[in-house]
Amino acid sequence: MAIRKNTKRFERLRRALATSSPDLIFDETTIASVAQDKFLLNDRNTFRLTDMLKVYMENNNILTLQAEGDADRLIVTTAISISSSYEVVKIVGEDIDLMVLLCGLSRDGGDHILSTNRPNNNILYL
Template sequence: MWNLIGLKPKAPTETHFVLDGGSLIHRLPWAKGATVDTICMTYVNYVNNHYTDATVVFDGYPSVPTTKDVTHFRRTKGILSPKVNFNNDTPIKTKKDEFLSNSENKQHFINTLGEKLKDGHVQVIHAEDDADLKIVLTAIEKSKQHTTTVIGEDTDLLILLCYHSKDAINKIYFKSEAKQNTHKIKIWDITETRRKIGPLVCNILPFITRL
């Protein structure tokens, strides 16, 4: 359905970007043996080069199970890394997915990366757990002053944008970045998508997609 509704050929040139931090972390490869500081600066440079005006919203990883634990477990194929005590100068010698499979490692890394992004003049928001709703509400808040583009891969973001954005003041877009093995980028104009789907369907989308 999403491939047929609301697709646009390109994103607006002047926009505020709201990035899914989890998608961002998994988008860039880590050089084997690179230090935490080097890895973090790779992300800072990437964001500053691709998204000149951006807010990054990260998931939080509390000690209790969260709604994304199954996704994280599936991504690592059941491999769990031990906790690693690290600082900015620590070289990461394990594979990225294995290292991040430990929620304490991941939260520590997110906190470190968040500070580096702030130092690089990128706005950062930390959700308490799953960030999807926080990403969408941040985009709606930013749309009061700017055209806004959400960058992510999770279809739940598109569903939540259709559900929550009826009162958005400026345009909101959802952009799914091209993966490494494809050059295809998908962009949805949320206002146009809501118009084509209709308000009734938009209001029940979060519920019917979980049946």
């Protein structure tokens, strides 16, 4: 995972150097004045938005966890840890790493199903 983390960090740095975005001061009532991709190029904007969303969700009794770096492992380990309390636990994402981690880290022999939202795709059962 260290290689992947460094690769992601390098890619973010490369994109940030290619185009810059100003620091924006905003709150939950602010109407966006820049494109989302440009806004998120600035790490300080991303941090403030993430922090604001986390506070909003916690104020509405939604459990929030913040990963340092890549969140894939945190997503999977959280799903596994709560799976004994629920009949069904779903992980929704676009990254195949989630399925790889789920298969590698789960020990209970539960059913793992991978599906896509693309038309005409079959469901793969593992």
